[in-house]
Amino acid sequence: xxxxxxxxxxxxxxxxxxxxxxxxxxxxxxxxxxxxxxxxxxxxxxxxxxxxxxxxxxxxxxxxxxxxxxxxxxxxxxxxxxxxxxxxxxxxxxxxxxxxxxxxxxxxxxxxxxxxxxxxxxxxxxxxxxxxxxxxxxxxxxxxxxxxxxxxxxxxxxxxxxxxxxxxxxxxxxxxxxxxxxxxxxxxxxxxxxxxxxxxxxxxxxxxxxxxxxxxxxxxxxxxxxxxxxxxxxxxxxxxxxxxxxxxxxxxxxxxxxxxxxxxxxxxxxxxxxxxxxxxxxxxxxxxxxxxxxxxxxxxxxxxxxxxxxxxxxxxxxxxxxxxxxxxxxxxxxxxxxxxxxxxxxxxxxxxxxxxxxxxxxxxxxxxxxxx
Amino acid sequence: xxxxxxxxxxxxxxxxxxxxxxxxxxxxxxxxxxxxxxxxxxxxxxxxxxxxxxxxxxxxxxxxxxxxxxxxxxxxxxxxxxxxxxxxxxxxxxxxxxxxxxxxxxxxxxxxxxxxxxxxxxxxxxxxxxxxxxxxxxxxxxxxxxxxxxxxxxxxxxxxxxxxxxxxxxxxxxxxxxxxxxxxxxxxxxxxxxxxxxxxxxxxxxxxxxxxxxxxxxxxxxxxxxxxxxxxxxxxxxxxxxxxxxxxxxxxxxxxxxxxxxxxxxxxxxxxxxxxxxxxxxxxxxxxxxxxxxxxxxxxxxxxxxxxxxxxxxxxxxxxxxxxxxxxxxxxxxxxxxxxxxxxxxxxxxxxxxxxxxxxxxxxxxxxxxxxxxxxxxxx
Numbered sequence: 001x002x003x004x005x006x007x008x009x010x011x012x013x014x015x016x017x018x019x020x021x022x023x024x025x026x027x028x029x030x031x032x033x034x035x036x037x038x039x040x041x042x043x044x045x046x047x048x049x050x051x052x053x054x055x056x057x058x059x060x061x062x063x064x065x066x067x068x069x070x071x072x073x074x075x076x077x078x079x080x081x082x083x084x085x086x087x088x089x090x091x092x093x094x095x096x097x098x099x100x101x102x103x104x105x106x107x108x109x110x111x112x113x114x115x116x117x118x119x120x121x122x123x124x125x126x127x128x129x130x131x132x133x134x135x136x137x138x139x140x141x142x143x144x145x146x147x148x149x150x151x152x153x154x155x156x157x158x159x160x161x162x163x164x165x166x167x168x169x170x171x172x173x174x175x176x177x178x179x180x181x182x183x184x185x186x187x188x189x190x191x192x193x194x195x196x197x198x199x200x201x202x203x204x205x206x207x208x209x210x211x212x213x214x215x216x217x218x219x220x221x222x223x224x225x226x227x228x229x230x231x232x233x234x235x236x237x238x239x240x241x242x243x244x245x246x247x248x249x250x251x252x253x254x255x256x257x258x259x260x261x262x263x264x265x266x267x268x269x270x271x272x273x274x275x276x277x278x279x280x281x282x283x284x285x286x287x288x289x290x291x292x293x294x295x296x297x298x299x300x301x302x303x304x305x306x307x308x309x310x311x312x313x314x315x316x317x318x319x320x321x322x323x324x325x326x327x328x329x330x331x332x333x334x335x336x337x338x339x340x341x342x343x344x345x346x347x348x349x350x351x352x353x354x355x356x357x358x359x360x361x362x363x364x365x366x367x368x369x370x371x372x
Numbered sequence: 373x374x375x376x377x378x379x380x381x382x383x384x385x386x387x388x389x390x391x392x393x394x395x396x397x398x399x400x401x402x403x404x405x406x407x408x409x410x411x412x413x414x415x416x417x418x419x420x421x422x423x424x425x426x427x428x429x430x431x432x433x434x435x436x437x438x439x440x441x442x443x444x445x446x447x448x449x450x451x452x453x454x455x456x457x458x459x460x461x462x463x464x465x466x467x468x469x470x471x472x473x474x475x476x477x478x479x480x481x482x483x484x485x486x487x488x489x490x491x492x493x494x495x496x497x498x499x500x501x502x503x504x505x506x507x508x509x510x511x512x513x514x515x516x517x518x519x520x521x522x523x524x525x526x527x528x529x530x531x532x533x534x535x536x537x538x539x540x541x542x543x544x545x546x547x548x549x550x551x552x553x554x555x556x557x558x559x560x561x562x563x564x565x566x567x568x569x570x571x572x573x574x575x576x577x578x579x580x581x582x583x584x585x586x587x588x589x590x591x592x593x594x595x596x597x598x599x600x601x602x603x604x605x606x607x608x609x610x611x612x613x614x615x616x617x618x619x620x621x622x623x624x625x626x627x628x629x630x631x632x633x634x635x636x637x638x639x640x641x642x643x644x645x646x647x648x649x650x651x652x653x654x655x656x657x658x659x660x661x662x663x664x665x666x667x668x669x670x671x672x673x674x675x676x677x678x679x680x681x682x683x684x685x686x687x688x689x690x691x692x693x694x695x696x697x698x699x700x701x702x703x704x705x706x707x708x709x710x711x712x713x714x715x716x717x718x719x720x721x722x723x724x725x726x727x728x729x730x731x732x733x734x735x736x737x738x739x740x741x742x743x744x745x746x747x748x749x750x751x752x
Contacts, residue, residue: 044437074421075418
């Protein structure tokens with residue numbers, strides 16, 4: 001017990017002191033569900049110690065589903081005044097996923113879910129604009145629950161070990177470990193920034209992405225925790241070829257697997273999933289941007305070695321790449337706008353190659369020249 | 373599955389207490405322990421076409437702030453709180469403590485500083501409520517902590533709370549509509565009185581009420597409810613009163629309070645326990661020695677003291693007379709930082725006279741044209 005409390009305390013301190021750098025007078029919005037109460041208590045103390053003003057937004061279990069199932073269109077599309085005020089006013093936002101049932105929304109009609117997503121789009125835009133401008137430091141993390149462990153085919157104890165290991169919280173000085181990884185990511189990002197084109201070749205995949213003039217962003221635990229990726233927004237008209245995603249992908253509580261996409265001129269022209277194909281097609285039809293790749297990224301966290309059914313971890317698996325359908329992050333230079341941002345992960349750890357401007361730079365999950 | 377009493381309480385709050393309508397923004401405040409009622413109320417508000425959202429706290433966070441926060445953190449009010457307040461059409465407060473004594477050891481001056489800061493926000497809230505810009509209702513979700521204060525098991529306490537709200541039976545709204553009619557008639561009748569004389573054990577008090585408005589508390593602002601009240605004339609209270617139940621203010625109890633009034637002001641006060649606290653509260657400001665409220669508790673489903681003012685002040689057969697601030701809507705003019713409800717049990721020997729005529733004996737009004745309706749409503 002003592003060691004698990006220790007990890008939780010270290011997680012809180014990394015989130016407050018390293019990820020979001022809370023300082024005196026900062027308004028800190030903690031957004032989560034009741035299952036994460038132990039972490040909220042730790043964070044509360046850390047934020048106060050850092051001189052910040054903690055503010056809690058706690059979901060009530062069952063309320064979001066009730067809205068999705070029973071709400072009128074007006075209710076589904078409504079944004080509460082506090083949500084708006086939080087997005088506009090908070091200096092820091094710490095969002096903690098803590099699902100007690102990751103499939104609670106599976107029975108909800110996809111169109112209703114899409115309606116609710118679209119309504120939240122303006123808020124998301126404010127969030128990203130403030131984050132890009134440096135007015136908002138926002139991090140997303142996960143508190144291990146049985147529901148998430150179940151998705152990973154693990155016991156809660158095994159899953160806790162996995163989560164804390166992925167966050168390097170089993171190290172004596174997690175912050176130093178993240179800083180050192182971050183320096184490596186930064187070098188890689190600078191190097192990739194010089195390239196015009198990335199070509200990914202693997203099992204069922206041969207995809208070319210234009211990245212000329214785009215910025216690669218190193219992710220070292222400031223916006224996601226745990227972290228470990230370097231990403232960019234590909235040129236909107238320069239994505240061509242086919243890609244087959246190795247792992248099932250969940251979005252808004254629904255699982256789609258065996259996804260294969262064909263791109264032409266930056267747009268998805270053919271899409272097929274072995275499981276959840278209808279949902280995939282509905283999400284692609286969400287809006288104009290949903291058919292475009294808003295993000296391309298290398299997963300670089302070697303402490304995450306296995307698929308656990310949760311994007312926060314899966315997209316960081318060392319030796320994978322992922323591509324997101326929908327919105328790009330403006331700081332990468334990407335211009336796709338969409339209510340969707342759906343990360344799909346491709347395992348490149350065996351029989352795969354990546355070329356940068358026709359030069360082989362990555363094989364079987366590792367950069368060849370020791371860049372990472 | 374879900375306790376049907378919780379569902380009925382939720383519908384009662386949404387449809388009767390707040391009268392939620394399509395498009396109204398309603399916030400539901402609670403601690404995590406109140407989640408079952410929060411969820412039921414959220415659903416009831418959705419069905420009414422309103423726009424509900426929840427504001428749920430975790431027990432223990434306030435305590436961390438009070439123990440650990442700097443003065444600046446303690447008194448901080450966020451722009452988020454101010455902005456959302458202006459947009460509310462309705463607000464529900466669900467009291468649902470998991471430990472009613474969690475703050476007992478907090479430094480009183482720090483606690484006072486925190487309360488004073490929060491009061492700025494609650495003053496603005498009351499301003500909007502009294503201007504008719506928003507509605508509010510306070511209620512309670514039964515927890516073990518509240519049951520423990522009441523010296524009951526959780527199951528017994530649930531039965532007590534839900535009976536007091538009359539949600540143990542079908543159609544509680546019909547009951548409360550009947551109560552509303554009856555209490556309004558009672559308030560109208562009392563409006564004719566110039567002076568009340570309250571007589572009981574160690575009690576003989578005259579309270580001037582001429583020209584003041586009696587108001588019916590019929591389940592709109594509190595659930596449960598059941599009282600009629602006014603603010604007495606500030607300079608006419610004369611005589612003595614002994615409060616039979618412990619008087620609780622901010623979690624601290626004062627037992628066996630005896631007060632003597634002259635020309636509206638307390639001139640002598642003593643308590644068997646907590647006398648220092650009583651004296652310090654009387655010294656709070658000039659208005660603290662003047663009555664701000666006189667009321668009849670008329671909810672006969674509430675038949676015992678449970679150390680919670682939401683219920684205690686409505687015990688059928690009691691009166692409460694509060695020291696401190698009065699109610700402007702009743703004509704009250706007394707202002708004070710204090711509003712301390714103290715309850716006097718009149719169920720055994722109590723008598724109340726209005727302008728010399730006996731109107732109340734042993735906890736019941738003697739005459740009331742619509743009383744039978746209430747009786748059948750309450751007990752039927």
